[in-house]
Amino acid sequence: MAEDYEPRIVAFLCKWCSSAGSDLAGVSRMEYPPNVVPIQVMCSGSISPLYIFSAFNRGADGVLVSGCHPGDCHYIKGNYYARRRLNLVKKLLEYVGLETQRFQMSWVSAAEGTKYTQIIKDFVKELKPLGPQTKLRRNP
Amino acid sequence: MEKTLAKKSFSQWVKKLSSWSVYIPRKDEEGRWNYAEADSGGVSLDVLQTTLPPKKILFPQREVFLEFAKTLAGNRETLEIKEVLPEVKPTVIIGARPCEARAAWMLDEVFGGEFKDAYYWRRRDQTALVGFACTIPPSENCFCTSVEGSPHSEEGLDILLTDLGDRYYVQSMTAKGEKLISAAKELFEEPKPEARKQVKAAHAESEKKIRRQLKDARPIAEKLKGMFDSPLWDEESMSCLRCGICTYLCPSCHCFDISDEVDNPSPLRGQRVRTWDTCQFPDFTMHSSGHNPRPDKASRLRQRLLHKFQYFIQVYDKFMCVGCGRCITLCPVGIDIIKVLDKVRDHGA
Amino acid sequence: MELNVYTPKLAKIVQAKDEVVGTRTIKTFRTEFANGARFDYRCGQCAMLSVFGKGEAMISISSSPLIRDYLQFSILRTGRVTAALHDMEVGDLIGVRGPYGNGFPIDEWRGKNLVFIGGGIGLAPLWSVVQTALLRKSEFGTLSLIYGARTSRDLVFKDELADLKSQMPVHLSIDVAEPDWKEFVGFVPTNVLEKKPSPANTIAITCGPPIMIKFVIKNLKDLKFEDDQIYTTVENKMKCGLGKCGRCNIGFHYVCKDGPVYSWAELKKLPQEY
């Protein structure tokens, strides 16, 4: 794969935990790859599968949805709904033949800045060998 | 010009047409026929009816009209549009049915006239239609003889082939047809007198085999004028699912939508494209105020039939339906326009 | 290069005036062609305006064809394309193709009195023929305008109407009374009955929402107007403007090509599918 290929990741970060976690990583000047386009949402439960398919359709090479750990959700059960719904999305994408590494989900609390950077580092590392995502992408 | 061509040298003829891009019906493992570019593979010709008519080659589902792009020079934004006319190689569609060629002949009317449609004519002028006379009716719902067509009609065709057992009787009607024949002159022989008799008999025989019939189609067109508000449309459209099958698969349906497709919002880059559209979808006629002159299934079934059996006759004096039977065969709930038009004819009788 | 009927000519917006602000906003634009292209049209014809990336919309040309140096469009903000047009400023480029439609048969009305009856944005298509009639005033009898809108805020061409009053009788109306409104209060069709235009040697031209047109025609019939003395325009969804894409038909007529202007004598014979 061309060494200079940089995967583009769209990350839906829950405002209360994961987005705060990514801010903590930034405030503490932690190093992590700049491939992520963060989109802050009120809760991981508010992520419609359409957003994920549309992100891939518009050229994302990887999509991450990150929410609060079970029990921490500001709205009590948003992340439980997300866990079930996005599991179905992952299974469907896999079933259709999209590389499984392209869609990831994670729990990152507001205090886990390091975990957030680690997730992004691993994600970029996994995406690099796959090359650009052309399956759902609009006229690649 | 009339010739005969031995069946066994048919695939050689196809190979000789290398300077054309050749479309031939191909059967997939599920037994469905559809047009595909002919590669070196054998040419099996026991095709009955392709699901998608040759319309998809002459009037493709997606046609890029123009490309638009904004560029930022300093703070000045410039917009240029680039017209995209299709570059079309000489094409030949082998295996079209006479009714599908008649449909192409009708599309010529619609896309010609006062405002000539450059995109359609770029393809149409380059495309030759080589048709097979229907010695066996392609579908159990064929009724071409009822709408002024026939299993061996010549309108819209460049070459008509009729199966005479071991060879084809070749009738070429246009210069394009002659060019196709001269590309492999050595394969064609002069027709013997009894071949001429055989082809006349084969044509007469094929007309008798057409399975469905719509009696007095022209008087029905007259009668439709007074039936705009009849409750018949509501009853007949009760089981309609409001999908687009009957229009997308109809060889003569030509309604289309023009929409802008944006690849990159800023700086703006995208194309304006024409795509197929259908009067069966609510958005087709809905005003931006939400008012819809055709709000329900009944008005849309009425529009589909009136356009084909009344309006087109009032404007071009011919039916817009060629009787191929696809909309009847492929309707998921079995709405049968012959049955509906029978009811129109017998309405109030 | 064969003329491609779908490719718009680029035009620059030279003037953008707010006609109505707040809800049901209406703006009037004047456009000049980027490369000075010619654009001959008749009053009452329309043009397909393109906002690239959004789409196209068929808008009637509200300036008179006798004015050469710009085209004027008055646009109600109602959907994707019109909203994008409203967000445009002077100097932006849009696409214009056309002209489309049959336009008003103004030459057939020589020597006749003309009564213009408009409702809301319906005055825009009428404005082209009002201006043309004024510029050729000697060829016609008396001209008069009956125009109304929901509220005084919704009236279009407010300043032009003020100085139009000096050239012809102008009867304005609003649907609901307002404190400083002196003129008629009520719907336009009722105002027509009130003003009782005489049908003698007169042509009535009406544009506006379909419901208003229906009652205006009924009232004109009550005032003994003949069917061929009443003209109106039909609004249907349009995409190609060339009578090909199949959606704007009423009966076997394509409104974009065979219309949008119809006399009531012709329109009456077509199915009421608009």
Add this chain to the structure above:
Amino acid sequence: MAKIEDLKDEARKLLREGKVKYIIGYGAGSNGWPAAPLFIKKPEDVDKLVWDPTCVHNLVRFLVDEKRRKARQRQPDKRPVGIMVKGCDSRAVVVLLQEKFIDRNDVYILGVSCEKTGVVDDTKLAKKLPGKKAKKIEVDAQNRFVVTTEEGKTEVAAAEILAERCLECKANFPVIYDLLSGEKTKRSLDEPFGSLQKIESLSAADRWSFWKEQLDRCIRCYACRSACPMCYCDECVVDSINLAVTAETTADEKAQRIRWIQRSAESSENLVYHLVRAIHLAGRCIDCGECERACPLDIPLRFLNKKLEKEAKELFGYEVGFDAALPALVSCFRDEDPQDFIR
């Protein structure tokens, strides 16, 4: 196959007493396929009702149209609508009740049992009897299909031309009904998600080339969406084909409506459309097979929904269309829902 004389008597009584507005059932078709949907308003038309292995349509779709028609009328006729339902169709009624789309007294359910057999798959039949058109298909005493064509009768073993979903049938008699015609016979069923194995066993690359080749053929005629009883949204999120605009819709709402996919039938747009439709049917699709049957190009759409149905059962123990009181799959959860895929 049940004999539906008792159903016909009930239908006549309902229509004579005006208890139902009309009855949706199966009657004779004329386009080459023996059965077609039939709407009966008068008692004397009830004799036209048929029940045989070609009654493949899921008539529950017409309850959606009935609701839309009532919404458009000023004084709608509130009487229920009679409807003939097979086992699978009845589960579609359960889902519509579960989602409060219809009310139980909106519909008078005339259930019919498939007993030992089921309905015929048109593609399998065409392959089994190439070039011949079935005029009539009956079930004989040994539960074999007797297919009458122009050339006479041929007997076919049921399993050869039974629809895929009937081979994996979960309810060969209705789970909800006001009247049941036929026996509640138990059936020896194939392996519940048998037909899914052949795709799941493929490698990821082969699955991708399979789905890409199939969905590239899609011409976006939306027959799959129109035939599906669960696809009842007035305005489909995926495309602007049926924008629901009312007098109150503001210009901004119309202007800012996102076009999630393009109108062109390009492979990426087709794929996103079918993925969004499949995910919206997760835990709602009752596998009536109408999407696949209606598709003019025979794209195996059923396998998209079947996969999610299998996941719903294996991951979350969720079964569709048996209990109208159950919450929807995606609006409930369990503590033990799997989260191994979450970092």
